[in-house]
Amino acid sequence: MTREEKATVIEDLKAQLGESGIIYLADISGLDAGTTSDLRRACFKANIKLAVVKNTLLAKAMEASEKEFGDLPEVLKGNTSLMLSETGNAPAKLIKNFRKKSDRPLLKGAFIEEAIYIGDDKLDALVSIKSKEEVIGDIIGLLQSPAKNVISGLKSGGGKLAGILKTLSEKE
Incomplete structure (x- = not known):
């Protein structure tokens, strides 16, 4: 790979890192071609972008990025696959489900x-x-709960109140 090609790859990786807020690094070494193909298919269905990357190029892209990756570049040893997603737990769920059939992928970071x-x-x-x-759904559920309690209380209380008024008016 020439210097120009490496610079292009680094810029592409830097752009991908900049656009994505969810980045997983995994080790998929040891998977045969069929299993790797299954993993790629599962990633595609889950809307996760999977790419095998060179550690040195990814480290340089992380360094050039505006984000602070902390100790993450230190895990760039051996075979590294980059998983990019829009949902924070999607790659973790995919890895966990995939490991029911295989011992890989391993989460590096x-x-x-x-x-x-x-x-x-x-x-x-x-x-x-x-x-x-999921968080928005939980918040909406929490916000709706008190309103539902008040409404049901008013519905049931309204019948009781009307009954009490009727009884009082009959006594007089």
Whole structure:
């Protein structure tokens, strides 16, 4: 690869890193061609961009990026695949589901909205992260709950109140 080609790859990676707030680094070495193809298909269905990258080029792109990647460049050893997503827990869920059939991919690290996770042991924590849509749904549910209680109370209380008024008016 010539210097110009490397510079182009670094610029492309830098642009991808800049556009995405969710970046996962995984090790997919040891997967055969069929399993790798299945992984790529699963990533495509989950709207996750998967690319095998050269560690040195990715490290230079991280360094040139405006984002602060902390210790993440230190995990760039061996085979590295870059997973980019719009949903924070989608790649973690995909990795966990894929590992039911295979021992790979292994999570090397992740960058999620400026939070950095290093190591495969963080996979369960990443799976449990709620997506933006899930958090909004939870908030809407919490906001609707008191209103539903008030409405149901008024409906049932209205009948009781009318009954009490009717009884009082009959006594007089």
